[in-house]
Amino acid sequence: MTPTWFAANWPQIKSWVESQYPHEGCGLVTERGRWIACDNTADSPRTSYVIDPMRVLELETTGEALCVIVHSHVDADAYFSDEDIAGATFPGTKSPAFPGVDYLVVSVKHKKADQAKLFRFAEVGEFECVFEFDFLN
Ligand SMILES: [Zn+2]
Numbered sequence: 001m002t003p004t005w006f007a008a009n010w011p012q013i014k015s016w017v018e019s020q021y022p023h024e025g026c027g028l029v030t031e032r033g034r035w036i037a038c039d040n041t042a043d044s045p046r047t048s049y050v051i052d053p054m055r056v057l058e059l060e061t062t063g064e065a066l067c068v069i070v071h072s073h074v075d076a077d078a079y080f081s082d083e084d085i086a087g088a089t090f091p092g093t094k095s096p097a098f099p100g101v102d103y104l105v106v107s108v109k110h111k112k113a114d115q116a117k118l119f120r121f122a123e124v125g126e127f128e129c130v131f132e133f134d135f136l137n
Pocket of ligand 1: 071072073079080081084105
């Protein structure tokens with residue numbers, strides 16, 4: 001089943017990550033389903049993403065919990081990479097850095113989003129795909 005937040009925000013998420021091409025685009029979705037586009041502050045934004053931690057802290061001042069962390073892959077499939085796992089878990093323990101938060105990975109090829117997959121922490125060090133959205137451009 002398509003998550004409500006996804007249906008409500010997909011047009012904005014899609015246009016944001018496409019606009020960031022050939023860099024990875026990123027952002028946050030709150031528990032109330034609010035989409036927040038974030039700048040990618042990574043040193044190598046074509047192959048990685050970093051969201052300013054202040055954007056997450058700002059959320060706490062609004063009382064809204066973080067629900068989903070979104071990022072895109074440039075000319076690559078929507079999969080949860082080793083780097084994504086490393087960024088989503090604590091070193092050593094492999095427990096989730098943000099318990100209860102899901103990760104949406106969007107594949108953007110030739111400036112067009114073509115697939116989105118939602119990943120959820122399954123067990124130590126592993127994330128499973130719980131929702132997949134494919135579409136033709
Ligand atoms: Zn990734």
